[in-house]
Amino acid sequence: MISSLRGMNDILSEDYERFTYxxxxxxxxxxxxxxxxxxxxLLEETALFKRSVGESSDIVGKExxxxxxxxxxxxxxxxxxxxxxxxxxxxxxxDKAGGIHRYFYHGAMFxxxxxxxxxxxxxxxxxxxxxxxxxxxxxxxxIMMVADILSACGIGYRLQLNSLGDSNCMPQYRDNLVSFIDxxxxxxxxxxxxxxxxxxxxxxxxxxxxxxxLYVKAPKLINQLCGDCQEDFEKLxxxxxxxxxxxxxxxxxxxxxxxxxxxxxxxxxxxxxSQSAIAGGGRYDRLVEFLDGRPTPAVGFAMGxxxxxELIKMPEVEREGYYIGAMxxxxxxxxxxxxxxKRKTDKVTCDYKAKNLKNHLKAADxxxxxxxxxxxxxxxxxxxxxxxxxQEKTEYSLLFEEF
Numbered sequence: 001m002i003s004s005l006r007g008m009n010d011i012l013s014e015d016y017e018r019f020t021y022x023x024x025x026x027x028x029x030x031x032x033x034x035x036x037x038x039x040x041x042l043l044e045e046t047a048l049f050k051r052s053v054g055e056s057s058d059i060v061g062k063e064x065x066x067x068x069x070x071x072x073x074x075x076x077x078x079x080x081x082x083x084x085x086x087x088x089x090x091x092x093x094x095d096k097a098g099g100i101h102r103y104f105y106h107g108a109m110f111x112x113x114x115x116x117x118x119x120x121x122x123x124x125x126x127x128x129x130x131x132x133x134x135x136x137x138x139x140x141x142x143i144m145m146v147a148d149i150l151s152a153c154g155i156g157y158r159l160q161l162n163s164l165g166d167s168n169c170m171p172q173y174r175d176n177l178v179s180f181i182d183x184x185x186x187x188x189x190x191x192x193x194x195x196x197x198x199x200x201x202x203x204x205x206x207x208x209x210x211x212x213x214l215y216v217k218a219p220k221l222i223n224q225l226c227g228d229c230q231e232d233f234e235k236l237x238x239x240x241x242x243x244x245x246x247x248x249x250x251x252x253x254x255x256x257x258x259x260x261x262x263x264x265x266x267x268x269x270x271x272x273x274s275q276s277a278i279a280g281g282g283r284y285d286r287l288v289e290f291l292d293g294r295p296t297p298a299v300g301f302a303m304g305x306x307x308x309x310e311l312i313k314m315p316e317v318e319r320e321g322y323y324i325g326a327m328x329x330x331x332x333x334x335x336x337x338x339x340x341x342k343r344k345t346d347k348v349t350c351d352y353k354a355k356n357l358k359n360h361l362k363a364a365d366x367x368x369x370x371x372x373x374x375x376x377x378x379x380x381x382x383x384x385x386x387x388x389x390x391q392e393k394t395e396y397s398l399l400f401e402e403f
Contacts, residue, residue, distance in 0.1 A: 007121030018312050022305060023106055026126045026149045030104040033145050035128055038103040040084035046074045051290055052083035052259055054199060063111040077110035081127040082300055089131055090293035100132040120306055127302035134297035136232045139263040139283055140239040142301050146267055146279045147245055154313025157267045157278065159245065162222060162253035163233040164264050169226035174200055176219045184214045204252040220251040229262060236263060255280060259287040263299065271311060279303040319391050321347030323364035326354045327376025334375055338385065338403060364390060
C-alpha cells in the first residue's frame, strides 16, 4: 500500500469543514479591511528565499525542499508566503506605480522539518501583506485584523509585542549583543554560534533551554531604540489600548525571518502545547528593496491553519438542502432527472441505489439534509415525490412539477 509522505496529510470530512470554514471566515474579514486576493506559484527560484528569508534562518539552512529541475534551474517549494508576494509586487512593477497595495493569500507551504503536532512538512497558511503605508496605524490594523479573525473563530489568544528597531538603532544594538554573546560563547549551542556571525539578533529566537536561560541577561533592543522607533512603538501600544487589544511586551520576540524591522508581533495560544504561536508578523520596510524593487514600506502577517484546526469553534450547522432517493430500480431514472433540475436552485444529495425508506431516512440524516425525498412504485404511478421535513417533522407528497 502506498501511503502519504511523512508530514504531508490529507484533509477530509470534518477537518475539511473546519479548514474551509476558517478560510472563508478569514477571507471575508480581509475583504472587509480592503484587501484583495493574490495567488503565487508553489515553486520559486531558490534565490528568492535566500535573499529574503535570509541564509541565517533555519528555513534556508535546513528546511527547504530544494532541487535542480530539468532546465537546470535551482528551485524550491515555497516555505513561506511573503517573499513570493513581494516578488510578484516587484515583477509587476507595482513598486514603481506607487500608491497602496493590499493583498491576502492562502495555500500550501513546505518545510522539511521533524513533523509533530501542529507542525507538518506540507502545511497551510493564511497571510496578508500591505505595501505603501509608512505608518504605525497600518501595523495596528494588521494586529486588529488577526484579532478579528481569531475572535470570529472562537479562538482565545495572547498577543506578544516587540520592536526590532531600524537601520538607525539596530547597528549599535547588534554590537552590544555580539559582545554579550562573546561573553557566554562557551555555553551556547552551535546554531547560536553560527547566527552570531550571520544575524546575531536571531540567537534570541533559539529554542534551546540553556541558551534561553543565558539570554535573559542579554541587552534588550527595546531599551536602545532610536527616537523614531520609540515614538512608533509607543503609538502602537496607544492604538491597541484604545481599541481594547490586550498585549504583552516580549523583549526576546524577533520572529524567525531576517526581513523584519520595527514592529514584530505574535499571537499565541495556551491550548496547543509547546507549539503555541498561531499567528505572527510585523513590518518589513527593506524587503522590497532587497528584491530589487524601489524602497517600499510594508507590513504583514501569516497564520498557520493546521495549528488552529482544533481550536476553531464551529457554528451550529442547520439542516440544509435535499436528499433524493429511489425505493426501487424503476424509479432511479426519475430520481436522477428530478435531482438535476433541483440542483439548479438547491443543494441536493442523491442516492441512485434503491433502498427502503428507513435506510433513505438514515442517509438523509447523515447528509444533514433538511428534506428527505423518495420515489417508489406508488409515487411513479401518481407522478409524485414523498417528502419529509426532517427539521419540522412533517411529511407530504408533491407532484413532480410542484417539486
